[in-house]
Amino acid sequence: MSERGAEIKERIATLLETVVTEGGSDLHLSAGSNPIIRVSGALVPLLQQPVLTPEDTLDILKAMAPETRFAHFATDQSIDFSYAHSKVARFRVNGFTVQGAAAMAMRLIPHETHTFEKLNLPPILEVFTQRTQGFFLIVGPVGQGKSTTMAAIIERINETRAEHIVTIEDPVEYIFDAKKSLIHQREVHVDAPNFQSALQAAFREDVNVIMVGEMRDQETIASAVTAAETGHLVLSTLHTNNAAQTIDRIIDMFPPNQQDQVRVQLAGSLAGIFSQRLVPRIAGGLVPAYELLINNSAISNLIREGRTHEIATVIQTSSQEGMIDMDRSLAELVRRGEVTIEHAYERATDPKTFERYL
Numbered sequence: 001m002s003e004r005g006a007e008i009k010e011r012i013a014t015l016l017e018t019v020v021t022e023g024g025s026d027l028h029l030s031a032g033s034n035p036i037i038r039v040s041g042a043l044v045p046l047l048q049q050p051v052l053t054p055e056d057t058l059d060i061l062k063a064m065a066p067e068t069r070f071a072h073f074a075t076d077q078s079i080d081f082s083y084a085h086s087k088v089a090r091f092r093v094n095g096f097t098v099q100g101a102a103a104m105a106m107r108l109i110p111h112e113t114h115t116f117e118k119l120n121l122p123p124i125l126e127v128f129t130q131r132t133q134g135f136f137l138i139v140g141p142v143g144q145g146k147s148t149t150m151a152a153i154i155e156r157i158n159e160t161r162a163e164h165i166v167t168i169e170d171p172v173e174y175i176f177d178a179k180k181s182l183i184h185q186r187e188v189h190v191d192a193p194n195f196q197s198a199l200q201a202a203f204r205e206d207v208n209v210i211m212v213g214e215m216r217d218q219e220t221i222a223s224a225v226t227a228a229e230t231g232h233l234v235l236s237t238l239h240t241n242n243a244a245q246t247i248d249r250i251i252d253m254f255p256p257n258q259q260d261q262v263r264v265q266l267a268g269s270l271a272g273i274f275s276q277r278l279v280p281r282i283a284g285g286l287v288p289a290y291e292l293l294i295n296n297s298a299i300s301n302l303i304r305e306g307r308t309h310e311i312a313t314v315i316q317t318s319s320q321e322g323m324i325d326m327d328r329s330l331a332e333l334v335r336r337g338e339v340t341i342e343h344a345y346e347r348a349t350d351p352k353t354f355e356r357y358l
Contacts, residue, residue: 011060015029015035015049016085016089016106018037019037019106020108023040025107025143026105026143027104027105028043029052029106030098030101031052031053031103032053034050034052040284054100057102057103060104061073061079061095064083064093064104065095078094078097079093079094080092080094081171082172082187087111089109090109091106093105113151113155113174114152115156119148119152120288122324124324125292128271129153129160133228133233135224135266135271136153136236136271137274138153138274138276139246140239140240140276141241144276144277150235151174153235158180160180162180164181165184165208165211166184166185167186167213168186168211169186169211170188170195171190172186184205199223208232209232210232211234211235211236212224212234214236221250222254225265229269241275243312244311246275266303267303267304270295270299270300272292272294274293275291276288279330279343280340282340287339289329290324292324293311294322294323296318298318327353327354330354330357331357
């Protein structure tokens with residue numbers, strides 16, 4: 001290895017170790033600035049580290065990316081991959097260009113998958129780990145812990161059921177050790193050309209549980225709904241804000257002449273939708289607030305009839321069935337003294353409803 005190569009490797013190790021030791025969630029590298037980490041939601045520049053040059057960022061990206069993937073960076077101008085840092089953690093890496101220079105955003109993925117209790121998730125999620133079929137979605141904006149919650153659900157299935165689990169990810173994030181279940185983790189661009197082809201192949205793999213890292217297109221959603229209808233438990237994520245918006249987004253991905261059929265399929269196959277937000281905790285760190293839709297006859301009818309604007313009301317009035325309203329969840333965090341009313345108010349779906357719950 002050249003002197004420059006050794007220097008870059010050492011620099012990468014130092015930066016990633018800093019993220020872990022400082023309790024960070026993300027690392028940002030871009031030319032013309034110091035490295036920056038995100039801790040408890042806030043960006044913190046590493047002023048003790050030198051300002052990065054365009055040569056630095058490109059060399060770091062080249063050193064971290066698989067050779068076959070880096071070869072496409074010049075033409076695609078973006079790249080996604082995972083990177084293992086010793087035995088402590090993995091990082092999901094996105095490389096991209098900014099005014100002609102390489103930049104990187106890295107998300108920390110701890111090796112250990114956390115329990116529902118440690119993640120402060122509601123016990124009602126246990127119900128979905130015991131489902132043998134249906135479509136369950138975890139939704140929310142970027143950086144709100146969707147992948148971590150998904151990993152906790154997969155790990156609970158792994159611990160309690162003897163099933164064949166296939167994950168389809170881009171890139172593979174949490175690494176699971178088989179316990180009661182058999183687990184195969186497939187990476188898009190490495191083990192399959194795209195999500196849809198991997199999902200179609202799963203039908204021939206004697207699979208019970210399918211985890212799709214993200215619903216990105218109409219074809220993937222159509223295959224996932226079909227899988228949920230035909231005796232599989234399908235878990236996935238979407239970048240949407242709440243249950244009603246998620247259903248609308250799925251249906252709107254299809255042409256108008258197919259939307260009625262998709263509504264019928266979704267009304268029958270949907271198990272639930274879990275939406276979460278990470279809120280700064282007064283004592284430090286982050287704590288989730290959440291909304292949970294459970295598909296029952298009332299929700300199913302609203303989906304089938306295109307009345308998704310009424311779903312929020314059903315969630316608010318169905319707490320006895322296990323549904324959770326986001327505003328109620330935020331108000332509960334305030335009452336317990338875990339978050340400030342200001343932080344909760346910023347994330348409230350309906351400020352007036354939130355105020356009534358306080």
